[in-house]
Amino acid sequence: xxxxxxxxxxxxxxxxxxxxxxxxxxxxxxxxxxxxxxxxxxxxxxxxxxxxxxxxxxxxxxxxxxxxxxxxxxxxxxxxxxxxxxxxxxxxxxxxxxxxxxxxxxxxxxxxxxxxxxxxxxxxxxxxxxxxxxxxxxxxxxxxxxxxxxxxxxxxxxxxxxxxxxxxxxxxxxxxxxxxxxxxxxxxxxxxxxxxxxxxxxxxxxxxxxxxxxxxxxxxxxxxxxxxxxxxxxxxxxxxxxxxxxxxxxxxxxxxxxxxxxxxxxxxxxxxxxxx
Amino acid sequence: xxxxxxxxxxxxxxxxxxxxxxxxxxxxxxxxxxxxxxxxxxxxxxxxxxxxxxxxxxxxxxxxxxxxxxxxxxxxxxxxxxxxxxxxxxxxxxxxxxxxxxxxxxxxxxxxxxxxxxxxxxxxxxxxxxxxxxxxxxxxxxxxxxxxxxxxxxxxxxxxxxxxxxxxxxxxxxxxxxxxxxxxxxxxxxxxxxxxxxxxxxxxxxxxxxxxxxxxxxxxxxxxxxxxxxxxxxxxxxxxxxxxxxxxxxxxxxxxxxxxxxxxxxxxxxxxxxxxxxxxxxxxxxxxxxxxxxxxxxxxxxxxxxxxxxxxxxx
Numbered sequence: 001x002x003x004x005x006x007x008x009x010x011x012x013x014x015x016x017x018x019x020x021x022x023x024x025x026x027x028x029x030x031x032x033x034x035x036x037x038x039x040x041x042x043x044x045x046x047x048x049x050x051x052x053x054x055x056x057x058x059x060x061x062x063x064x065x066x067x068x069x070x071x072x073x074x075x076x077x078x079x080x081x082x083x084x085x086x087x088x089x090x091x092x093x094x095x096x097x098x099x100x101x102x103x104x105x106x107x108x109x110x111x112x113x114x115x116x117x118x119x120x121x122x123x124x125x126x127x128x129x130x131x132x133x134x135x136x137x138x139x140x141x142x143x144x145x146x147x148x149x150x151x152x153x154x155x156x157x158x159x160x161x162x163x164x165x166x167x168x169x170x171x172x173x174x175x176x177x178x179x180x181x182x183x184x185x186x187x188x189x190x191x192x193x194x195x196x197x198x199x200x201x202x203x204x205x206x207x208x209x210x211x212x213x214x215x216x217x218x219x220x221x222x223x224x225x226x227x228x229x230x231x232x233x234x235x236x237x238x239x240x241x242x243x244x245x246x247x248x249x250x251x252x253x254x255x256x257x258x259x260x261x262x263x264x265x266x267x268x269x270x271x272x273x274x275x276x
Numbered sequence: 277x278x279x280x281x282x283x284x285x286x287x288x289x290x291x292x293x294x295x296x297x298x299x300x301x302x303x304x305x306x307x308x309x310x311x312x313x314x315x316x317x318x319x320x321x322x323x324x325x326x327x328x329x330x331x332x333x334x335x336x337x338x339x340x341x342x343x344x345x346x347x348x349x350x351x352x353x354x355x356x357x358x359x360x361x362x363x364x365x366x367x368x369x370x371x372x373x374x375x376x377x378x379x380x381x382x383x384x385x386x387x388x389x390x391x392x393x394x395x396x397x398x399x400x401x402x403x404x405x406x407x408x409x410x411x412x413x414x415x416x417x418x419x420x421x422x423x424x425x426x427x428x429x430x431x432x433x434x435x436x437x438x439x440x441x442x443x444x445x446x447x448x449x450x451x452x453x454x455x456x457x458x459x460x461x462x463x464x465x466x467x468x469x470x471x472x473x474x475x476x477x478x479x480x481x482x483x484x485x486x487x488x489x490x491x492x493x494x495x496x497x498x499x500x501x502x503x504x505x506x507x508x509x510x511x512x513x514x515x516x517x518x519x520x521x522x523x524x525x526x527x528x529x530x531x532x533x534x535x536x537x538x539x540x541x542x543x544x545x546x547x548x549x550x551x552x553x554x555x556x557x558x559x560x561x562x563x564x565x566x567x568x569x570x571x572x573x574x575x576x577x578x579x580x581x582x583x584x585x586x587x588x589x590x591x
Contacts, residue, residue, distance in 0.1 A: 112288065112291060113295055115288075115292065116291060116292040116294075116295035116296060116571075117295060117296075117299060118525070119292050119295075119296055119525070119567045119568075119570050119571040119574070120296055120299065120300075120563070120566075120567045120570075121525045121526065121528045121529035121532075121566065121567070121570060122525075122526070122529055123529030123530070123532055123533070124528070124529055124532065124547070124563060124566060124567070125299075127532065127547070127548075127551060128300065128303045128304065128551075128559070128563060129303060131304075131551045131554070131559070132303050132304065132306060204417070204418065208418075208419075208420035209420075211420055211422075211423075212420050212421070212422055212533055215420075215422045215533070216422075216533070216536065216548065228420075228422070231422065231423060231426060232422075235426055238426075238429075238430045238434055239434060242430060245426060245427075245430065246427075249419070249423040249426070249427060252418075252419070252420065252423060253415070253418040253419050253423070254418075256417070256418035256419075256420075257414055257415070257418045260414060260417065260418065261414070
C-alpha cells in the first residue's frame with residue numbers, strides 16, 4: 001500500500017491530484033470552521049460587492065460571502081458524488097462479477113440487458129429516477145448510483161472474466177464452494193484494482209452530474225450552497241457580478257480535475273509495466 | 277460482414293428497445309403522482325377521478341397497461357399530452373429533428389477540432405503541443421455543460437454581444453439566423469466531446485505509430501508525411517468511429533441541459549418541461565425516442581466499423 005502511494009506520488013498527475021483532493025477533503029471536513037463568515041448572513045449594503053478585503057471572492061445578490069458559501073457548500077457536493085459513485089460501483093461490480101462467474105447464456109443475457117440499459121443516456125436515466133423518487137439530494141445520489149451501475153458492471157465483468165480462468169477460482173469450484181462464496185471471496189477482491197481506477201475517474205462525472213441535477217432544480221435544494229445550485233442562482237446576475245458565477249464553476253471544475261488526475265495517476269502507478 | 281451478423285445486430289436493437297421500454301414504463305408508472313390527479317387537479321371529485329382512471333385504463337394490471345402502451349407506441353401513437361392535450365408522438369419527433377441538427381453540428385465541429393489536435397499531440401509526443409493538448413482535454417472534461425453554457429453565454433452573448441443568448445430559428449426559414457442561434461449550443465456541446473475524442477485519437481495514433489507496419493513503411497524509406505497519411509492515420513482513425521458513437525449517448529444527455537439553457541425546443545427541453553409538469557405520456561415518449569436514437573446510432577457505428585475494417589470478420 002505504501003509502495004503504491006510512493007509510485008502514485010511519483011507520477012505528476014497522481015501528485016497533483018492527491019494534493020488537490022487533500023485540500024478538498026479538508027474543506028469538506030472543516031468547511032464551516034474555515035469559512036470567514038456565516039454563509040447565510042445577508043448583508044444588503046454589501047450586495048454584489050466585488051472581491052476585496054471584506055469578501056475575498058466577492059458577495060452575491062444577497063450580500064452573502066461567496067467564499068464562505070463555497071467552503072460550506074463543498075459538504076453538500078463532494079460527499080454526495082462520492083457516495084453515488086461508491087454505491088454504483090458496489091452494485092455494478094457485484095453484477096459484473098456474478099455475470100462473469102455464471103458465464104455462458106446467463107452472462108450473455110445479463111450483458112445484453114446491461115447494454116440495453118446503457119442505451120438510456122446517464123443524465124436521462126438519473127432525471128427519470130429523480131422525477132419518480134422526488135427531488136432532493138439523497139434521491140439524486142441514488143439516481144446517479146443506479147445510472148452508473150451498468151457501466152461499472154461492464155468494466156468489472158471484463159476484468160472478472162480473466163480472473164474466472166485463474167487456477168485459484170477453478171480450485172474453489174472443484175472444492176465445491178458455494179457460488180456466492182466464490183463471487184464475493186475469491187473473485188471480487190481480485191478485480192478491485194481496475195475497478196478502483198474506473199471508480200476514481202467516475203467520481204468526477206458524479207460531481208458534474210450531481211451539480212447538473214441541482215442546477216436543474218432536482219438535486220440539492222436551497223438554502224444549501226451546493227455548487228450547481230450556486231451557479232443556477234448566479235445566472236440572473238451575470239451582468240452585475242460575474243464572480244458569483246465563476247467561483248462555483250471553478251470549484252466544480254477543480255474537483256472534477258482532481259479526481260481525473262488521481263485516476264490517471266493510479267492507472268500509471270498500478271500498471272506493472274511502468275515500474276521504474 | 278455476414279447476413280447473420282446483421283440480423284443479430286437488428287435483433288439486438290429490438291431487444292434494446294424492449295428493455296428500454298420496460299425500464300421507462302416501469303420507472304414512470306410508479307411515479308408517486310397519480311396521473312388522474314395530475315390531469316384534473318387536487319380538487320377533483322372522487323367520481324371524476326374514477327371516471328378518468330377508467331378512461332385511461334389505470335385500473336388494469338400493470339402489464340396490461342404496458343402492453344397497451346407498447347402496442348400504441350409501435351404505431352407512433354404515444355397518447356395525448358397531459359399538459360397541452362395534443363398528440364405526443366409528432367411533437368416529440370419534430371423536437372428530435374431539432375435536437376439532431378444540434379447533435380450533428382456538434383459532432384462535425386468536434387471532429388474538425390479533435391482529430392487534428394489528437395494527431396498532432398501524438399506526433400509531437402512529450403513536446404509542448406502534446407502537453408497543451410492534454411491540458412485542454414483535462415480542462416474540457418472538467419466543466420459540466422451547464423457551466424460551459426453559462427460561461428460561453430456570459431462571454432459571447434452578454435459581454436461581447438456577438439451571438440444571441442437564447443432561442444431557436446429554423447434553418448429552413450433563415451439560414452444565417454439558425455447558424456447564429458445554434459453557435460453557442462453547438463460550441464457548448466462540443467467541448468467535452470473534443471476533450472474526450474482528442475485524447476482517444478492521440479492514444480490510437482500513438483499505438484499505430486509504434487506498430488510493425490509503420491516501422492516497415494519507414495524502413496522502406498517512405499517520407500514521414502506519406503507514412504503518417506497513408507499508413508498510420510487510416511488505421512488510427514478507425515476506432516474513433518466507435519468512440520464517437522459511444523459519445524452520442526453522452527451528447528444526448530448533455531443536450532437536455534443545453535437545450536434547457538439556450539431555450540431550444542428540442543427533445544431534451546420537451547423532456548424537462550414534461551418532467552416538471554409530470555406529463556407522463558410526454559416523459560415516456562421522449563425517453564423512449566431518445567434512447568432508441570442512441571441504440572440505432574451505436575448499431576450504425578458498428579456496421580460502419582465492420583464495413584470500413586476489412587480485417588474484421590463477424591460470424
